[in-house]
Amino acid sequence: MADASTTKPLRIGLAGLGTVGIGVLRLLEENRTTIEARAGRALQVVTVNARDKTKDRGFDLSGMAWADDMVDLASRDDVDVVAELVGGSEGPALDLTRAALASGKGVVTANKAMIAHHGLELAKLGAANGAALKFEAAVAGGIPVVKGLREGASANRIERIYGILNGTCNFILSEMEKSGADFADVLKEAQEMGYAEADPSFDIGGIDAAHKLAILASIGFGAQIDFDAVATSGITEVRAADIAQAKALGFVIRLIGVADCDIGEAGTSRMLQRVRPCLVPKRHPLAHVTGPTNAVVAEGNFSGRLLFQGAGAGEGPTASAVVADIIDIARGDIGAPFSLPVDDLVHMAPADPGGRVGRDYIRFTVSDRPGVLAEITAAMRDAGVSIESLIQQGRESAGSEVLVAMVTHEGPERHVGKALELLDGSPSLTASPLVLPILRD
Ligand code: NDP
Ligand code: HSE
DSSP states (O other), X not given: OOOTTTSXXXXXXXXXXXXXXXXXHHHHHHTXXXXXXXXXXXXXXXXXXXXXXXOOOSSOOTTSEEOSSGGGGGTOTTOSEEEEOSXXXXXXXXXXXXXXXXXXXXXXXXXXXXXXXXXXXXXXXXXXXXXXXXXXXXXXXXXXXXXXXXXXXXXXXXXXXXXXXXXXXXXXXXXXXXXXXXXXXXXXXXXXXXXXXXXXXXHHTTHHHHHHHHHHHHHHHTBOOOGGGOEEOOSTTOOHHHHHHHHHHTEEXXXXXXXXXXXXXXXXXXXXEEEEEEEEETTSGGGGOOTTEEEEEEEXXXXXXXXXXXXXXXXXXXXXXXXXXXXXXXXXXXXXXXXXXXXXXXXXXXXXXXXOEEEEEEEEEEEXXXXXXXXXXXXXXXXXXXXXXXXXXXXXXXTOEEEEEEEEOSEEHHHHHHHHHHHXXXXXXXXXXXXXXXXXX
């Protein structure tokens, strides 16, 4: 290992002094001795930038220069590596990252939105200029899952990756389960605790999890990242009644991202990437993941099932992942951002979900009058869906709305779609049905 006292320091330009940026400064200060011993050289944050120069951030920035324009960090002679901790798929974060990679400076980022949208282009730019692009913190905060897949599991063929990828949603769903509290109150708590994105619709709409899933699928399958192909739905339609029904049936509800790789004839592999609230059997390890914790499962053909679990958000865990990437760069590790040289990543077209076989929970909201259940079950029969169980909640008053919750036997997904088409527009349904897949063990 190089001697930290004799090798040139790695000089860092850091953009973004919010939760993650300040966390990185604190970690570098508090664990300096350990970090520099592992990096083999000193790490110095020489320049910083954020929107507001006058804001008190509870950290002494006086030893660091202030860059008025964050993109200038890329062209400064006293900066070797840029830490982009601002966020946003477009705008100054992207401008800075492009400029830094183009000028041969490594970039460490926590920005999953930017990597999901522009990862391939940025990886090409880095490769062309010999610059590292690292984004461990972009997926599942403090859990070293990017490294785990790219390095630890690199000898395996991975055909399925899935998990709980959004701490805010997991916090909301598990709090609703525990306390019966309303969605809106729990979301507010998640925002106050710093888990939620600046725009929380990215969290509750499943988009943040989709960003992370697209990154994991690319690394795990050696595929060109394809965020647009992720079929995404969030948790806003999940009601307390669904959580209660799921519990009665032996499940919990979690927002799950699943990526499958169908290996076809040479060069014809396809990916199916989906983020949806799912019913998780209580015996499954993901059912026990509560609060803002994230967990990722990867199935390798030699390693078997790997489970990565830990804090998916927050200052300390996210800073831990950012600094680990900086240490790698300090050691001279450039690496392939998505596990394969960027020109070898293959384009995988989206797979057709219709033929997949699975079980579903379906919640209908119906007018409580004679014939309604017969209409629903007839549609199931005509579409070839076999019903495993069916629960109707007691009504509050004659003729009022009630919930009917159904669990199907295993069958092709397209059959459930066909049943819902048959029921579309039926006056018996007072709202669109909600379909939640049941995660297989
Ligand atoms: P914050 O909102 O806490 O901080 C963002 C920082 O960026 C602020 O310092 C802000 O400046 C600065 N900033 C925003 N826009 C501009 C701009 N146009 N020009 C200059 N500076 C700007 O965000 P986080 O720290 O939570 O997140 C940063 C990144 O890390 C994001 O990509 C996020 O997705 C990712 N991430 C966050 C996690 C977390 O737990 N928070 C976990 C994993 C990833 P100012 O303070 O002056 O307003
Ligand atoms: N908003 C994200 C979450 C932060 O809730 O998981 C970590 O990426």
